[in-house]
Amino acid sequence: MMSLLQACFIVLFAPFLQGVIKRLKARMQGRTGPSIWQPYRELRKYFHKGAVVSDQASIVTRLVPYGQFALIFSAALTLPLFTVDRQTLLASGNLFLFIYLLGFARLLTALLGMDSGSAFGGMGVSRDLFVALLVEPTVFLAILSAGLLSKGFSFAGITLHLLSHPGQGLTLTTLLAAAALLMIVITETGRLPIDNPDTHLELTMIHEGAILDLSGRALGLMSLGAWMKQLLWISVFFDTCLPYGMATDTAPNDVLYGVIIWVGKVLLFGVVLAFIESVTAKMRLFTVPRFLTLALSLSLFALLSNYVGA
Amino acid sequence: MVLAHVSTIHPIYFLSGLTLRNHYVLMYISYNIIIYNDLEMADVQRIVHVSINLATVAFSVGILFLGWSGLEHPTLLFAHPLFSDIFSTSFFTLNLATVPLSSVFLMTLGVLGVLSAIYGIGYGEVYRARFEGAWLDVGVFLFIAAMAVVFLAGNAFTFLFGWEMMSFVSYLLVVYESERPEVNMAGVLYLAMTQIGTVFLILAFYLLHQFTGSYDFAVFVHLARTLSPVLQSVIFLFTFVGFALKAGIMPLHIWLPRAHPAAPSHVSALMSGIMLKTALYGLLLVNLYWLSPTVWWGVLFIVLGGSSAVLGAFHATQETDIKRILAYSSIENMGLLFMVVGISIAAFALREWTIAGVALCATIYQAMNHAAFKSLLFHAAGSMIHGTHERSLNFLGGLLRRMPYTSIAMAVGLLSVAAVPPFNGFMSEWLVFLASADLARTNLHNVVGLFAAIALFALLFTGALVALMAARIFGVGFQGEGRSPGARAAHEAPFAMRLSLLMGALYALLLGLFPAFIVNALQLTLPEPLRFSPVHLWYTGNLFAISKLPFILLFLLVGGGFFVFLLLRLFIGKEQRHIAPTWTCGGERMAFMSYSATGFSQPVARTFRSLMIPVARGYMYRPAWDFVLKTAQYFRRIQNGSVRSYLVYLFVTVIVLLIVVR
Known part of the structure; x- marks a missing residue:
């Protein structure tokens, strides 16, 4: 029940965060x-307007937006946001489930x-999947290495472990993973320096490219x-590295x-x-792997510190 | 007419004396039918073609039920010494038996046999005009029978007999379209590689026999564990090389991306779907059921399997020939399977029984899944080629509207191979994840745990590569607009092929929807200490156990999407849609404007180009080939063409033999 509430909260709160970031950036x-x-x-406008559909478009264009939304909503069900509920709706190896649900959403977006x-x-999709190549293993390794000390590989487990042993949040492993x-x-x-959320310029866009033909x-x-x-993703960051302040029951x-606290x-x-968006410039697509391999090495070191350190 | 038949010499004719005789029987029957029924030859061919395939279907159903009954009650079907009047050895004993492990593989073989034979009814039409299609059908039947013998084998002789039979028949099937030059090359390479593998297998069985005194698998189960560790490691290495060759594990894979695309599509489906699994079956049998493994075996499995998985997936994103993509994807999947076997072996050696059990369960489940979706994918690819006469993704496109059934089958197959929830690939990869993550967690501060974590990394990286591959196949091949006349004039496959595609898709979906049922059944196949109670697996205390997970996910996906649709519909009303051409910056639209397959994966190729270095070719095969040629040069010196010196050689040999033997 609680996870359903949290997921709904995500739906309602997500546009607000976007608005805040845009405003701050400006x-x-x-x-x-x-x-x-x-x-x-904008959402109100989109939902009320009619659609122009390409003559090449197939059933995919009609179904995928709904499917993608449902998948992201399901992924939201696996995350603790402001309370850790042991009884999360989806089974508890959910680190894997979470990543694959979002992977499915990405695949559907690609088909769209x-x-x-x-x-x-094609360009946006190709780039999106290309970036995902390095993102998925990295994020997995980072969360895994942060979570190796807790039992089971669910976000709830990792969060509870950190909440009951606050000192763990300052170990080398957690810092590297963070x-x-x-x-x-x-x-x-999809933010600078990787992608620019505010542009429709074909040389730079990744996510915007994939949804360019939609209306x-x-x-x-x-x-x-x-x-x-x-x-x-922001919540994932907080769950694995900074869950402090989260409730552990449903009172x-x-x-x-x-x-x-969460808000x-x-x-x-x-x-x-x-702030980061305001002070960095967009990277060329082929320098993105360098950025991501840095993240990958960090998470590899985080993993290694589990096996080598004291 | 009849004479014309016989005079066409084709490799399939060399199948065996048995089939040659069959051929005459067949001809005789058809001849009579012509005389008495006034049928056209084409009709006769058609009847023969369909009836052989139906026989294959019946045979496969028989195998399916054999496996089903063998799962709970291991049975000895047949044991009879052959040539006992000529040889005094017990080696030549035909022994067919089912054990729980082989039953699972038999059932998979049965299902795939049914699917491929039904598919063959439609697909063989293409070949009937060119060769006698009936030979392809007979070949497929023999191929399935040979694989059944491998799975049913109860001793070394039967196993090797089935193994060689399988290799040989599959070679003949690979070179079926022998008028294409690359096909013959692929066939020779395949035959050579598979024979090298058999040599290692024979060596392994020889060692096992030397030290246990028997050829029976039942004896190996009891005695092999008592052998000295060094000997066990040697046997392991031999079987590893032998079976890895068949499984297409890098760097022993070079035959696979050539042979699989060369064969007719339903043969490729069988080869990828189940023939590669015979290698897995052999490895599981030897390493987990007979020998007692040590940790480094597991590490070897993880390292080679993981690198195969990543490299195979990477190459799958680079190829443009649809069947080559799928062949590389098979290498990737076999790599994943080897990796999980490695996890299982390492856990076994460390006495982590539950983890070993979960990993073994995951292996078999993943093998079943791979068989299901890879055969489906090859069938769909065959139907693409059938409908468009194009093999390259760069010349396909827009098939979603022209070939709806093929598209559905391809979509299901691709979603399964990309392991997205709740499809079957996801369920087994979840088990892989659970086992590896548990091994990583219980072995903190131990290097083995690190290997388990690396296996997880390989799993995820492979997953991302496969997602790219899947989007590329579907996006470029099925969406957008056709890029060639063939693709624009594509036609849907005939009824038998469509039926097989839909059945295959249904089978793949069912495997994903009932994971708990399958895992419980697979428990029966595990060796005694590895049995685990599913309580360990699903971390009970959750509101929903995994048996309900696929349905929950399905409900969330379909129900959630529909809910949003209804919500928008009710509160805002029906959406006004109008159709307009895709925006092309004001220019005229051309099919080649959309991203091609090559362009799609170009960023990947550019970033990971170091993965493209042909290490195996440069450092293994080229030097080995050079070495063979060089040695041959030396041997040429004694081959001087003079009879007298050959007589001297004979004489010397005889003398040496006499001295040594006496």
Whole structure:
């Protein structure tokens, strides 16, 4: 029940975070920027508008937006956000399940991008999957090495372990894993220096390329899905590295406290993201692997520290 | 007409005396039918073709039931000494028996046999005009029978007999389209490699016999564990080389990406789906059921399997020929299987029984899944080639609208191979994950744990590569617009092929939907100490156990998507859609504008180009070949063409033999 509530919270809160980041970024760059409620307005607009569909498009274009949304929602069910509930809805080896659910969503998005037969779609999809090649193992290794000390490989288990042994959060392993995860979160949320969320320039876009041919409800759902994914990855970072302040039961007071802390943490992370976006330049596509291999090496060291250290 | 038949010399004719006789019987029957029924020759051929395939279906169903009954009650089917009047050895004994492990593989073989034979009814039509299609059908039947003998073998002779029979028949099937030059080359390479593998197997069985005094597998089970560790390691190495060759593990894989695409598609499906599994079966039998493994065996498995998985998946993202992609994907999957066997062996050696059991269970489950989806993929690829006459992804496209059944089958196969939940590939990879992660966790501060973690890394990296491969096949081949006249004029496969594709897709889906049932059944196949209670596996205390997981996921995926659809529909209303051409920056639209398969994977090729270095060719096969040629040069000196010197050689040899033997 609690996980259902948390997942719904993700759906409702994701556009807000996007709005906040955009606004902050604009402020840091000396612009006024759109209102923080702008993403909600955009969604409203997309959902009310009709759609223009390519003559090449098949059933894939009709189904995938809904499927992708459902998958990201299912992934949200496996994560503890503001309370650790032992009884998470999906079985407890869920680190693997989480990554593969998002992988499925990515695969569906890829098919969607190829569906209109446009070169932009293919380009975005090809790049997206290419970046994923390094992202998926890295994020897995990072979480695994942070979680090796806890029993079972669920986010709930890792979080509970950290909450009951707060000192574990400062070990070399966790710090290295945190650094790797941070880099991955930046990549996975489609932000600078990997991807630029604010552009439709064919030379730079990754995620925007895949959804370029969409309009109407499909575009709304895909955008909402992308924002939810962003929030999910931020939550993954907090679950594995900084779960402090999270409730461990479902008592209303504790949960309320957990919500407040969580929102604070997420917004703080948003500030960090906006700051990074304002001070870095976009990388060329082929320098991205260097960035990601750095993250990969960090997570490998995190893993090694489990086997070599004291 | 009849004479024309016989005069066409084709490799299939050399199958065996038995089939040659069959051929005459066949001709005789058809001749009579012509005389008495006034049928056209084409009709006769058609009847023969369909009836042989139906016989294969019946035979496969028989194998399926044999496996089913053998799972719970191991039975000795047949034991009879051959040539006992000529040889005094007990070696030549035909011994057929089922054990639980082989039963699982037999059932898989049965299902695949049914699917391929049904598929063959439709697919053979293409070949009937060119050769006698009936020979292909007979070959497929013999191929399935040979593999059944391998799985049923109860002693070394039967196993090797089945093994060689399987290799030989599959060689003939590979060179079936021998008018294509590359096919013959692929066949020769395949035959040579597989024979080298057999040599190692014979050596291993010889050693086992020398030290246990028997050829019976039942004896090996009891006695092989008592052999000295060094001897066991030697036997392990021999079987490892022999079976890894058949399984296409890098660097022994060079035959596989050539041979699999060369064969007709339903033969490729059988070869990839189940013939590679015979190697896995042999390895499991020797290493986990007979010998008592040591840790370094497991490490060898993990290292070679993991690198095969990654390299195979990488090459699968680079090839453009659809069947070559699938062949490399088979190498990748065999690599994964070897990796999990490695986890199981390492855990076995460390006396982590539960982990070893889970890993072994995962291996067999993954093998079943791979058989299901890889045969489905090869069948779908065959139907693509059948419908478009194009093999290269770069010249396909837009098949989703023209070939709906093939597309569904391909989609199911690709989603399974990409291991996305709740498809079958995911369920078995989940078990792989559980076993490896547990081994990594229980062996902190021990190097073995690190290897388990590396195996997980390989699993995930492979998974990402395979996702790219899947998106590439479907996105380039099935979506967008056709890039060649063949693709634009594609037609759907005939009924038998469609039926087989849909059945295969259903089979793959069913394997994914009932993981708990399958795992419970697979428990029966595990050696006694490795049995685990599923309590260990699913970490009870969860609201939903894994038996319900696929259904929950399915419900979330379908129900959730539908819920959102309804919500939007109810609160906002029906969406206005209108069709417009894809935006092409104002230019005229051309099919070649969309991303090609080569372009799609170009970033990967560029970044990971170091994976493309032909290490095996440069450092193994080339030097080995040079060595053979050089040695041959030396031997040529004694081959001087003079009869007198040959007589001297004979004389010397006889004298030496007399001295040595006496």
